[in-house]
Amino acid sequence: MRFRRRLLFLYVVFCVGIGLVWLRSAQMILVDGEEWSQRALERRQTTERLDAMRGPIVSADGVVLAEDVCQFQLAVVGWEWERRRRSRCTACGMVQFAGITKKPPRRCACPARLRRGGDSKRSDAYPRDDAPVGGTMEELPPGDLRPLEDALEVEPGTLARLANARVAEIEKIVDAYKALLAREAIDSEFLIDDKVRLRRSDLMLRPYVLIDGLSEEAVRLVQTDETGRFRGFRIQTALRRHYPLGDFAPQLLGFTSLIRSTEEYEALFQKFGHQITHSSRVGRAGIEKAHNGYLHGKTGRRKLQLQDGSFSKIVEYEPPVPGGPLRLALHARVTLDVQRILDEAAAKDHGYLPRGRPSGAFVALDADTGEVLVWAEAPRFDLNEDLKDLYDVKRQAIADEKAKVWEPRHPLEGTMDLETWRMQVVMPVPLALSRVAQVAVEPGSTFKPLIALGLLGAGRPISQEGMTCRHGLGMPGCHNCGTVYLEEAIARSCNRYFAWSLRNPASWSVNRRYVAKFIADLGLGQHPGEVAEWSAGQWLWNWHDFTLETAVAHADKVLAKRMGETAPKLRLGRHARVPATVGGDPKRLGRTLATVAEAIARRSGTRSVTLYASRHATEGRDVILQFGMRADTPRTWHLPPDLRQGADALPRAIRGWYPRNAGVQGRMSDRGTVWFNVRFERRVGRAGPGEPPVIRPDDGHNVGIGQGPVLATPLQMARAMAAIANGGTVVTPHVALQGARPLDKHDRDRVQIAAADLRRVRDGMFDAVDGGTARHAPWYEVPATVYGKTGTAQVGRSWRPWRFDEDLDAPWHHWFVGFAEAPGKRTIAFACVLHARTEDGAGLTAVPAVQRILARWYQEQD
Amino acid sequence: MRVMSLGERLKEADWILLALGVVLAVFGVIAVQTAAQGRVDYGGIQMRWLVIGTTVCLLMLAVPYRFVVTWRYLWYAGGIFLLLLVLLIGSGKSAGRWIAVGSFRMQPSEVMKLILVITLAGYIRYETRHRTFRGLFTPFAITLIPFMLIMKQPDLGTALLLIPILFVMLYVAGANRAHLGVVAGAGLAAGLVFFFVPGLLNEYQKNRVRAFLLQDSDDEALRRSHNHQIEHSKTVVGSSSFFGGGTGDETREAIRFLPERHSDFIFPVVIHAFGLGGATLLFMVYLLFIGLLLRTALSVREPSGRMLAVGVATLFACQTVINLAMTVGLLPIVGMPLPFLSYGGSSLLTSFAALGLVLNVGSDHPVEFGRGDFD
Incomplete structure (x- = not known):
């Protein structure tokens, strides 16, 4: 009986178990059924995001500069x-496909198929109505x-x-x-x-x-x-981004590319939220990047439900909203002509990167509003041509060893190797750098009007008296003008006048502070404003990081290979031992450092070169990048001429492409040891809150004539000219008339300039055009009053008494900056620079080019 | 000892029991075919196994079960050998549970369950030592060796199934409940140690327990990761109706994202296709089936036959309850098929072999008797 009871007990336990399951099932179905059904429905649905058409970019004169087009x-x-083996029925002509291993069917099912009215699912060809039945299948050749x-x-x-x-x-x-x-x-x-x-x-x-x-x-x-x-x-x-004018201002317009999975999940997901899909295109540079949010549009949505084994039933649809059209202040037709004029003017260039390509820039602003009216650069690249091989690069990236990492959601997108992409899609990389906004070089004599205003504002001695100059500075290009006044000094571009006025021992301590601050207030040494964003610096976050020690170790090896026993020892100075990492290629940087050290060692015979860098990690990184890896940096950059020549001779030299404000200073000690001192200082401009800008004593002469530590971009110079034109308002250059950022946020800083001082400087600039250094152009063809200043930044060998290598030379930069006024028309401030000139002066190269440009501008206005 | 002829056995066999097994298996073929969604012909394969299984069942009926029990240690040694072989050459991704010979693959742990029942039945039949605390050592040792080997594969579900079989057979054979309680308590404590001491259990096994405990959490991410299977299973069950959606497109779309739908999670497929009504019918079949197995145990006087019937009934009952309970979220998920319904040749063959043994027990009336009862 006990056995029976125990079995009964077990059976009851089993029944209870089954009963509990039944009750739970019944509860889920009968009580909570609605909720579970809803969940089940959600599981059978999927949401697709639909990319919006990216908004067009239109110039002020109505020319479409960028637009989305549909392509096949x-x-x-x-x-x-895999299943492309095919055979055809000899009777009905229907083609059937087989798998890789499967053999094609021997006989066609013509009767059955014809009875059913054809089996279109298995064929791309329908049987003929009069086809006989029961044909045999013959395999077609591949x-x-x-x-x-x-x-x-x-x-x-x-x-x-x-x-x-x-x-x-x-x-x-x-x-x-x-x-x-x-x-x-x-x-x-x-x-x-x-x-x-x-x-x-x-x-x-x-x-x-x-x-x-x-x-x-x-x-x-x-x-x-x-x-x-x-x-x-x-x-x-x-959809594809199309740039109808091809190589029209590519550095300004920028470009787009598919979003990367890392961006999708990390940065951009936070920024754009639901508007991002895996096929979204993102602005990578220039205006496309700066106004990406506005141009991108709003992503659409489509909810699909499972039907017949596939997500084919549309249950919800929210159409995508195209991005807004972005209208620019830029005048496309004029800019096209300016590009051509610039190409012709810069055609004599040589030696500037890329080697043999004309290099120069012209920018014109509305002096009152800061609107960028013309933006032209040379060289350029075709945005359509140079970016179209994106998919080839993708495949190459996939084949790359690094790209074999499995990516959960977007295996193909995720394997996109950023470095490969950057190097190949944006090639040639140097071309992507904007000569208007990113390349800062010595402004030369175009800096003199600014020095003059600064000194006048400080009440310094050049106010009324003239200066007798008999021997200039002993430099080529000095004019030996005799007694000169300010206006004449500007018109003739007297070096001695400005160099000694600034460096006057009696007032130097005051001058260097006041003038530096004044020039900083004019916008030099500062970010020019919301023009556009460039992507160079943005790429750094995904680069491989390494320490400076790694690069120096590699540089030592390179030096030993090149110079053997005479190789100097490259050391990191105390401040260079930053704990943080820097971005880029350590070998590349190592080669660069080695070349610099080699140049220094060959000139000075030193056996020891010490590299100093800022303590600040990011600053250190930016400094290093200047040796071959460009970056958008807000720092000034300066390399004294002797060291600069060394840098210029680098295999991947970036001569003159120094983003403004980065600072590198080299000097020789009295004992013959060359110190290559990489240090960040705001040489001109605001150094930081509460820290006044200074000009070092040994830079006094150079700064006075726009050389030495002074570097400026054409955009900065045009901005400063606008301030002179409008009476002291420093406008913020901006390209877009409508778009992502409201214009009222653009600050308009005032600089205190006395009217009398302003008049003197303007008179000097007028004289420069009317019989001064800028007289070599038919200005009568320009229906406006033109004020200008030429500048020839002579950074070559004939400049420096302490040069060591006679063979090394550096080409010059020809500048012409100023503004033009005409009754009833907007006042335009402009800056033009032609890089890497080895002959003539700005008055013979840049001035005629600007004259043609201004004539074209006013012709368009009429 | 008189040996009954095959004809007598067939005549005496409980055909209702066999019919119920076949009904369940046919039910399973339909469900598996529905779950396969036309990708693989799981239904056809399962049908073949059903035919083979029925044949094996009849073969088991032909061989006197006492011979099977007599050679129990041989089977046991063979089972252990196969389990060791699995550890050496086992296939099946992370959980190496299969031995592959050509295109044929078998799962020794499935066979081991039946072997354990046979071994324990043979050991217990004339023993009384298990009524003492010390006497529990041998049956526990017999169970724990395969238990450890199966755990090593790892196959937690099958391994844990051996424990209730042992306890129930000992309990039915008259073991002291207090002794069993003490051992069960110790086992529970050991389980906790296994859970909390790192390295003893695989992380996914722990995650399943965690997922079970947190299955009603509001954390969507948790539900979608650890509770992926149970969430899908419950969704399929909960979205069913009383009469079911049939085996057509509706059910196919509903179960599309349910993992393991043709094997361990066959019950959600059944309930969605045939509704709560169909599931109730299925439960009744199972109740009847287990009841008939236990009635067989009551009907025979020979101890090993009794214990065989009890062991097989326990095996089926435990598998059924655990599998059903885990699919509706009442128990953590373990890899355990639903007897006769889930896809799998080893499982179906073992089930029919076990059923054949019980039919054999029920049809065989030996002359000698053991004790009247396990008192």
Whole structure:
């Protein structure tokens, strides 16, 4: 009986267990059923985000500078490509496809199919109505892709190679995924198999773009392919950024590219939230980047529900809202002509990077509002041509070893190697640097009006008396003018007048502070304002980091290889031992440091070169970047001429491309040891809250004539000219008339300039054009009063008495800055610079170019 | 000892019990085919296993169960050998539970469950030592060796299933409840140690327990990660109706994202396809099936036959309750198939073999008798 009772007890326990399950099921279905049904519905739905059309960029005269266009792309679907073996029914002509291992069917199911009215799912060709029944299937030869390849203008065999590579990529991704699941110790084989199968089928069914910008012929071939010849390939459409004028102000307009998965999940996700999709295009530079939020538009949304095994039923639809049109102050037609004029004027250049390419810049601002009216640079690059190989670069990045890391959500997007992308897509990289806003060089004599205003404001001795100059500074280009007054000094560009006025021992201590502050207030040594953002500095966060010690160690090796036993020892000074890392390529930096050290050592014979850097980590990083890795930095940069020559001789020299405000100072000690002192100082401009800007005593002469530590971009000089033109208002240059940022946020700082002082300087600038150094141009063709100042920044060998290497020379920078006034028309402030000149002076090169530009401007205005 | 002929056995066999097993298996084939969603012909494969399983069941009926029990240590040694072999050459991703010979793969842990029942039944039949505390050592040792080996695979669900089989067989055989309580308490404490001491349990196994405890959490991320399976399972069950959505597109779409839907999570498929009504019918079949197994145990007097029937009934009952309970969130998820319904050849073959043994027990009436009762 006890046995029976125990069995009964067990049975009751079992019944209770089953009963509990039943009750729980009943509760879930009958009581909470609605909630669970809702959840089930949500699981059967998916939301797709739809990219919005990016807004166009339009110039002030109505020319479209950038717009989104729809283009055809050739994509491959791995699943179809694998199953491209085909056979045709001899009776009805229907084409069927087989798998990789499957053999094509021997007989066609014509009767059954005809009874059903055709089986269009399995064929691209419908059976003829009068077709006989029960035909045999004959295998067709492999599809010849040559016609399509010819239409695409690619090498024979390219398409098959690309498609096979795509399938191979998928297999690698799937293998990596499988390994990952196994590492995570998923305890069910079926679960792994399911997941892996889903992943594979997902990738194999997803079209992958191989070639974009297809010709009509290629599209027609694929679309009308009835025999499955091009099976696996599909035509799809996509939005592409198009720049109708090609190489029109590319550095200003910038460019876009697909968002990276890291950005999507990290930075940009926070910034744009739901507006980002994995196919979003993001502005990477220039205006495209600065106004990305405005241009991007609002992403649309489509909720799809599972139906017949696929997400095909649309249950909600929210259309994308295109980005707003961005209207610029820039005049496109004039700028196009200015580009041409600039190319012609700069055609005599040599030696400037990229080697042999004309280099120069011109910018014109509305002197009262700061609107950028003209922005022209040389050289330029075609935004359409140089960016179109994005997908090739992607594939290359995927093939790269680093790119084999499996990315969970976007395996293809995620493998985009940023460095590869940067180097290849934006190539040539140096071209992307803006000569108007990012390249700062010595302004030369164009700096003199600013010095004059600064000294006049300080009440310094040049107020009324003239200065007798008999021998100038002993420098080439000095005019030996005799007794000169301020106006004449400006018109003739007297070096001695300004150098000694500033460096006058009696008033030097006051001058150097006041003048430095005044010039800083005019906008030099400061960020010019919200013009556009450039991306160089932005890329740094994703670069590989390394310490300075790494670079120095490599530099030592390079030096030893180059110089043998005479190689100097490169050491890091106390301040250079920053604990933080810097970005970039340590070997590249090492080579650069070695070259600088070699130049120093060969000139001075020193055996010891010490590198000093700022204690501040980011400053240190920025300094180093100047040796070959550019960066958008708010610091001044200065390298004394002897050391600069060394830098100029670098294989990857970036001569003259010193973002303003970065500072590097080199000096020789009395004992013959060269100290290569990398230090950050705001040589001209505000050093920080409460810290007055200073000009060092030994820089006094140089600053007075716009050389030495002084560096300025054309944009800064145009801004300063605008202040002289409008009576002391420092405008903020801006390109967009509408867009992301309201214009009223642009500050308009006032500089205190006495009217009498202003008049004297303006008179001097007028005289410069009317018989002074800028007289060599037919100014009568310009229907406006032009005030200007020439400047020839002579940084070559004939300048420096302490030069060591006669063979080294550095080309000059030819400047012409000023403003033009005309009744009833807006006053424009302009700055023009032609880089790397080796002959003539600015009066013979930059001045005629500006005269033609101004004539063209007023012609357009009329 | 008189050996009954095959004809007598067939005549005496409890055909209702066999019919219930086949009904469950056919039910399983339909459910598996629905779960497969046409990708793989799981239904066809399961049907083949059903035919093979029925054949094995009849073969088991032909062999006197006492012979099977007599050779129990041989089976036991073979089972242990296979488990050791699994550890050496096992396949199946992270959990190496299968031995593959060509295209054929078997799961020794499934067979070991039945072998353990046979071994314990043979050991207990004429023993009284298990009524003492010290006497529990041998049956526990017999159980813990395969337990440890299966845990090592790792297959926590199958390993844990051995414990209730042991306890129930000892309990039914007359072991002292206090003794069993003490051992159970010690085992529980050991389980806690296993859980909290790092390295003894795999992280995913711990996560399942955590997921079970936090399954009603409001944390969406937690539910989607650790509770991925149970969330899907509950969603499928909860979104069912009383009469079900049939085996067509509706059910296929509803179960599309349910992992393991053709094996361990076959019950949500059944309840969604056939509704609460169908599930109730299924429960009744299981109740009847287990009841008939226990009635077989009551109907025979031979001790090893009794213990075999009890052990097999416990095996099926535990598997059924644990599997059903985990699919509706009443228990943590362990890898355990639903007897006769879940996809899997090893599982189905073992189930039919066990059923064949019980049918054998029920149809065999040996002359000799053991003690009248396990008093």
